[in-house]
Amino acid sequence: MLPLSEIARVGATVDASWRSPVADEVAAAWGIAPGEARWLRSSATHVFVVPADVDARGALFVRFVPASLRTVRDLAAPARLLAAWSVHGCTVAPVPSTAGRLVETVPTALGPVHATVVRAAPGEEVTLDDLTPPLAQSWGASLARLHRDAPALAAADEPPPLDLAVLGDDPVLHAAAHAVLDDASLLGSPRGTLHGDLELDNLRWADGRPVAFDADEARTGPFVQDVAAAVRDLLGDTPGSVEHPELLADFIAGYREVRPLSDADVSALELHSAAVAVRLLVSIAHVAADPAPDEAPWSADLRASVVEHRRRLRARVLAATVGR
Structure with a gap:
């Protein structure tokens, strides 16, 4: 941001x-x-x-x-x-x-x-309220095709490593973020070029098929982490509970029509969702929590929404390390 x-x-x-x-x-x-x-x-x-x-x-x-x-x-x-x-x-x-x-x-x-x-991408926006099982399957298949067809990124094309120092003076979050990233990297999931953010907001739909219009978050990583980034609205904000399990199952079924996604990777979606949350926290860490003097109303509103988003992301990261 x-x-x-x-x-x-x-x-x-x-x-x-x-x-x-x-x-x-x-x-x-x-x-x-x-x-x-x-x-x-x-x-x-x-x-x-x-x-x-x-x-x-x-x-x-x-x-x-x-x-x-x-x-x-x-x-x-x-x-x-x-x-x-x-x-x-x-x-x-x-x-x-x-x-x-x-x-x-x-x-x-x-x-x-x-x-x-x-x-401009052809078609219309589809919101979570509009999502049907066939559209969820098409969405999953589209992400799988991106994974299947993406060229490998050169080393010079990779974004810089995450700098967790920008998360500030929050030792609990720092410890949890390191643990989440370490745990996700040890799973040995298949890796390749990721889109990085194929969520519904970044798609337009024509004839039941989604089309993406940016790839700003592209990088190399585990494919399942890209799945977690895409379906975070389906997973919801309650750790340990999937908010839309049927639509998530449809998404996974569509993905598996194009390329494999193991049961072990599906079981690790929540951990990878927490890893995505770490990345998002780093990307918005520069937004101060306190309003500036004489701040414009639009800026104050945007700042407040970012601070609330940061609170939810932090909770997801910490929840992924409960019991460690």
């Missing part, structure tokens, strides 16, 4: 019609006319959308992040994976810039940024 100060910095450039001169500077590298990119959201990256009726390539999503916060690798490796997976219909394809590159480093009024553009 971007720092709240960075979200505010770009937000201050967005006008009442959701346009930004900074976005225009970025979009120009893809031949997109000024004023066509409109702010959509800022989370892991800043995202601006180009409506389908203003560009011959259809709806486009312009995504960028300050070069001070991310490296070119952080965008380039996911873009290459999207391109590889799109051949099989599992993801949208990234759009090359006018110079033919999938990632551009663009100077802007706010400093250099790394940027990519992707096409």
Whole structure:
């Protein structure tokens, strides 16, 4: 997640019609006319959308992040994976810039940024309330196809190792996080290239099949940990209890139609879910718990939601080590 100060910095450039001169500077590298990119959201990256009726390539999503916060690798490796997976219909394809590159480093009024553009994923969003057994099976099969078809990541493409020091002065959490990661690594589950975050929020659905539109969290790891990341809403927030067991069984059945997933790995889903929680805690550790002076209401609300999310993640990590 971007720092709240960075979200505010770009937000201050967005006008009442959701346009930004900074976005225009970025979009120009893809031949997109000024004023066509409109702010959509800022989370892991800043995202601006180009409506389908203003560009011959259809709806486009312009995504960028300050070069001070991310490296070119952080965008380039996911873009290459999207391109590889799109051949099989599992993801949208990234759009090359006018110079033919999938990632551009663009100077802007706010400093250099790394940027990519992707096409809009076809179809509609499916929420947990909308999920049916056939859709859950299709979701599981899609993740299995990503695992089956993904090229191996080079060492230079891997994200940096987790830095648990950013979790702060919380010795109980530190001990639990180390234990969870150690236990998960000792299970010997099959490994390969992971999408990293194939949850429902990151999918669009057409004709009963999901399509992913980013791969920002891609890395090498145990395939079952990718399953745990995808189905965390099905697992729920109560350790030791699966909130949606029938839909989880449907997801696993769909996955197994494409590639193996052992009973031992399924039994270890909760441990791997805790390992995913550790990674998520690291990614949002920079968000301070206390509000800043004169903080804008949107920032205070977002900060509060992150703090609550952090509380739930911490509880999941600690629950995974009970009885050790």
